[in-house]
Amino acid sequence: MAVREMDILIKERRESIFCNHKSKHDNFQCDKESVSGTVSQRACVYCGARVVLNPITDAYHIVHGPIGCASYTWDIRGSLSSGEEVYRNSFSTDLREIDVIFGGEKKLAAAIDEIYTKFKPPVIFVYCTCIVGVIGDDVEEVCRKAEKRYGIRVIPVKSPGFAGHKSMGYKAACNALIDLMGELKDRDASVNSKKTINYLGDFNMSGEVWILKNYLEQMGVEIVSTITGDAKCEDLKKAPKAALNVVQCAGSMTYLAKRMEEKYGIPFMKISFFGVEDTKLSLLNIANFFNDEKMVEKAEKLIFDNEGMVNSELEYYRARLKGKKAAIYVGGGFKAISLIKQFRDLGIDTVVVGTQTGKKEDYDVIREITEEGTIILDDANPYELEKFMKEKGADILVGGVKERPLAYKLGVAFCDHNHERKHPLCGFIGAVNFAKEVDYSINSNVWNIIKRERGGHYGKELCEYECESM
Structure with a gap:
């Protein structure tokens, strides 16, 4: 059932908002460019590229553009390293007005020279920002000359912010990774008999890559390369020799997995280690891929031991959270699907769910696993999130840094599931951490104080309160 036109502030957004109805499938629009003027929560192309590439711990990153773009560094996020820490720094050509007039190629060449002279890096990534896309610097030629x-390797990343949205930045970064991996000269049939994988789409938030490495090593699986959390350039170059690619963040890495399948013949599967249900399924799917009975037995034992260890803690939180309502707004569809399952396991009903970069197949799954009446949104704006959270009576919003102020303004609990968080949310221990954070936030006494001060719940009463205050 489509949402009524009168309920939507901007009519061009009507086809991107759906009220779930199991017996009717309207023409739901997704994976499109944002409507101008809607204050989309999406980030720019450059941001998407930086998210993917920056966790490579020993690479150097030059932002060819104004100094403001370089402020977006991984140091403001939770990616951890077992080795080099250089990825926490940004290097910039600091383009000024005079460079816009006369071009910035000489400045870029000088920056590459300086970095090589001082640090001798194995790889340099050069990001093209908006202003470079406007003035037309030949960044590729500058990089080629520096390589000689x-x-x-000096690899250009075509990421002017205005060229699309965040998912286009993912593609630009994935193309740069393929460039780094290069041609595969010695892959043979014996590769498929090895128990080796590349782990794509995990950026080692709070050490999550290390948690999953431990699980997989217990099963007898060797990780060739993590792409890109705690990655090293040499390991990335070895990635074409893995037998399987597993994709955690489908939004950022499915494109890379498909390109690696075409170029190197590596099959891939989408997995998710968020929540007990998906963690169990992912471990078993990886074991079954290798058709190894001992590996399957090890996976089953690992699941049995860990599930038993965390179940009593989860039961405590289920009793405290049952009957609550959740709103979800995250980057990719696959994460949203896992969160819906996690909330369901805790007895929480998802009443609003949206993504920035979800695909049609993601939304088809979301329709199937949510209840009728659930509001489903693609590329939502703050007005829409606020409106439907009020209407549906959401008790908590799960999102990223841009959504946090919206939740607190409404007097609603919030759970950070983005890159800024400081504790792991994947695997079995992550399921407990997630339940604990949701409980602490929903059941905090502060919400009762806010309701009392505002004269009721944040729905109708808060709406009237805000209108009177304007």
Whole structure:
């Protein structure tokens, strides 16, 4: 059932908002460019590229553009490293007005020279920002000359912010990774007999890659390369020799998995280690792929031991959270699906769910696993999130840094499931951490104080309160 036109502030957004109805499938629009003027929560192309590439711990990153773009560094996020820490820094050509007039190629070449002279990096990524896309610097030629001069990889990342949205930045980064991996000269049939994988789409938030490595090593699976959390350039170059690619963040890495399948012949599967249900399923799917009975037995034992260990803690939180309502707004569809399952396991009903970069197949699954009447949104704006959270009586919003102020303004609990968080949310221990955070936030006494001060719940009463205050 489509949402009534009168309920939507901007009529061009009507086809991207759906009130779930199991017996009717309207023409739901997704994966499109944002409607101008809607204050989309999406980030820019450059942001998407930086998210993917920056966790490579020993690579150097030059932002070819104004100094403001370089402020977006991984140091403001939760990606951890077992080795180099250089990825926490940004290097910028600091383009000014005079460079816009006369071009910034000489400045870029000088920046590459300086970095090589001082640090001798194995790889340099050069990001093209909006202003570079406007003035037309030949960044590729500058990078080619630098490669010949120093004998290292200097890879341009075509990421002017205005060229699309965040998912386009993912593609730009994935293309740069394929460029780094290069041609595969010695892959043979014996690769498929090895128990090796690449782990795509995990950026090692709070050490999550290490948790999953531990699980997989217990099963007898070797990780060739993590792409890109705690990654090293040499490991990324070895990635084409893995037998399987597993994709955690489908939004950022499915494109890379498909390209690696075409170029190197590596099959891939989508997995998710968020929540007990999906963690169990993912471990078993990986074990079954290798058709190894001992590996399957090890996976089953790992699941049995860990599930038994966390179940009593989860039961405590289920009793405290049953009957609550959740709103979800995250980057990709696959994460949203896992969160819906996690909330269901805790006895929480998802009443609003949206993503920034979800695909049609993601929304088809979301329709199937949510109840009738659930509001489903693609590329939502703050007005729409606020409106439907009020209407549906959501008790908590799960999102990222941009959504946090919206939740607190409404007097609603919030759970950060983005890159800024400081504790792991994946695997069995992550399921407990998630339940604990949701409980602490929903059942905090602060919400009772806010309701009392505002004269009731944040729905109708708060709406009237805000109108009177304007």
